[in-house]
């Protein structure tokens with residue numbers, strides 16, 4: 001079971017358009033994650049924090065915390081084993097946020113499963129999310 005809730009105190013201080021985008025992005029990211037992984041019992045991601053100050057996203061394991069920059073820029077890693085990547089640029093805010101969230105949640109899964117962090121999986125999951133929920137932007141997925 002995985003439950004992801006934006007930290008209320010933080011979320012409330014954000015503008016309405018950003019709260020709406022986050023509320024849309026979280027279920028999309030969780031859908032991709034639960035389709036691809038079985039989350040071990042006892043692991044729940046209860047806190048979700050986000051920042052407009054930071055540009056990059058990151059995951060803080062011991063705090064069970066994900067931070068992500070709330071901007072509409074999206075790009076993915078270019079990994080030969082994935083064979084494709086997302087060409088960097090601006091997209092819809094909720095699309096960018098959902099990809100950043102699924103990226104960091106993938107690292108969270110790797111962490112709780114005791115595996116090495118891999119940007120292959122994060123990239124695959126971001127591309128899967130774009131295709132499922134934001135097909136308009138799939139045109140910017142390019143082969144390597």
Ligand SMILES: [Zn+2]
Pocket residue numbers: 103107119122
């Ligand atoms: Zn990463």
